[in-house]
Amino acid sequence: MTADVVHIAAVKTTRKARPALEGADPTFAECHTLGHAWHRLGTKQGEWAKGPGETVVYLECLRCTSHRADWIRSATGVLAARRYYYTEGYLRPKGSAKLPRKDWRALWLAATS
Numbered sequence: 001m002t003a004d005v006v007h008i009a010a011v012k013t014t015r016k017a018r019p020a021l022e023g024a025d026p027t028f029a030e031c032h033t034l035g036h037a038w039h040r041l042g043t044k045q046g047e048w049a050k051g052p053g054e055t056v057v058y059l060e061c062l063r064c065t066s067h068r069a070d071w072i073r074s075a076t077g078v079l080a081a082r083r084y085y086y087t088e089g090y091l092r093p094k095g096s097a098k099l100p101r102k103d104w105r106a107l108w109l110a111a112t113s
């Protein structure tokens with residue numbers, strides 16, 4: 001009896017090295033994964049506007065308390081400008097590698113499981 005010869009192709013794993021998770025605060029993993037949960041704090045007009053006829057809408061994230069300001073042209077709804085004011089610790093330290101969303105997602109799952 002002869003044994004069947006089975007050739008198994010070598011499977012080459014070419015996983016990229018994961019960026020270090022050091023410095024990634026799990027407190028903010030949900031917002032990095034799902035996006036911020038904005039709610040409106042209020043609106044301002046007049047001197048707060050960058051241009052005539054603009055309304056400034058101030059938003060705050062319910063989870064991480066980061067803020068966002070949108071300058072909206074009141075008559076057309078066109079977004080003229082947007083600015084973010086992140087809570088300390090939300091952004092990774094300067095010089096750190098940007099984490100892909102999948103890594104934030106894994107961190108979020110680990111922190112909430």
Ligand SMILES: [Zn+2]
Nearest residue numbers: 031036061064
């Ligand atoms: Zn947030």
